[in-house]
Amino acid sequence: MADYYQSSAGKLKKKLLNRRRCRNNKSTIKPIPSREERISIVDYLCKAISLIEGRAVSKNEILVLLEKIMRQHRLFKPIKNDYAGQYHDGG
Numbered sequence: 208m209a210d211y212y213q214s215s216a217g218k219l220k221k222k223l224l225n226r227r228r229c230r231n232n233k234s235t236i237k238p239i240p241s242r243e244e245r246i247s248i249v250d251y252l253c254k255a256i257s258l259i260e261g262r263a264v265s266k267n268e269i270l271v272l273l274e275k276i277m278r279q280h281r282l283f284k285p286i287k288n289d290y291a292g293q294y295h296d297g298g
Contacts, residue, residue, distance in 0.1 A: 249273075 211217040240248070249269050257264045 212221050249266055252269050252273075253264055253266055256269065
């Protein structure tokens, strides 16, 4: 299979496949909502959560909740390996 992509026909096919794949990925990027859209989303969440919880929920509560939820986390957490503890015989 790798030999096919080394030929001119294979290179052309691979180029077209990559171009199509690149075009498909661009459509998945969502624009950042405008300020008005964000305000309407917060208003909607206030009403919806108030109905669910059966109490009045303030915009400030929603904003604190969203800030907590939407906080960006690291993709990878460092792995802690305590090799000395594994091989310590206690004596």
